[in-house]
Amino acid sequence: MEATIADEEDQRKRLALMVLSSVVWSLWGYEILIAIASQIAGYHESVNSASEAFWLPWWDMDHPLSGVYMAVLLVAGIMALVAYLRVAGVMRAALPIGSLGPSILGAVLAAVLIDVFAWEVIATLTTSLDAGEALLNEREDYAYTLTLAHLPGEFLWSVVTAPVFEELVFRGLLLGFLLARGWNPWLAVAVSSAAFAGIHSQYYLPGLLSVFIGGLLFGWLRILSKGLAAPILAHSLMNGWVFMQDWSGIAQP
DSSP states (O other), X not given: OHHHHHHHHHHHHHHHTOHHHHHHHHHHHHHHHHHHHHHHHHHHHXXXXXXXXXXXXXXXXXXXXXXXXXXXXXHHHHHHHHHHHHHHTOHHHHSXXXXXXXXXXXXXXXXXXXXXXXXXXXXXXXXXXXXXXXXXXXXXXXXXXXOGGGHHHHIIIIIIIHHHXXXXXXXXXXXXHHHHTTOOHHHHHHHHHHHHHXXXXXXXXXXXXXXXHHHHHHHHHHHHHXXXXXXXXXXXXXXXXXXXXXXXHHHOO
């Protein structure tokens, strides 16, 4: 027992020193993964022109398989982050599993309901403004066609892999780093939530505010449950709700 406690304390001390890693993964993790995949795709196409058809979904988000490609990229990112933290010797400190008991599951449900309610309030206030409804959509340079053929890939990307990757980075590495440095838990949650909202540059201010509120709730679950299983579940359920909203809009004749 004493050896385990000593090892956990040693991991927290190691994690507290990982300033650069925490910043890079949280602020530029997505961009780095996308840049690496784009370099691989571009090189493959340059040496084998027949591969252009294979990489088309990567370059064209209107392609029905584009979501599948993003999901694969995020799985690679998850594996890379886990491997990195394991080598750094901070795996348990940065990525604890935590509890999923009845009380925690109740908290997960409450967090999702609060997040949905917050979005409805934000949407109502925004649509009351002139041209406010347009601010609820993604920015034009991020917009792409969404059809029924896109839904399997969108589900894998937005509901399955993105919540896992983002929670490992923001409620795992970044929040764990701040807590290991002795930050006040709620200040640490707020900072990690602001960083979480910052990577969602596809949204206007109402969407960013909604993401920030979600980050606060996921951070609360991380502290309450002492791990990442609860925030991952809540994040996935919240994204699933958004996914169902998109699906219902497409499915209606």
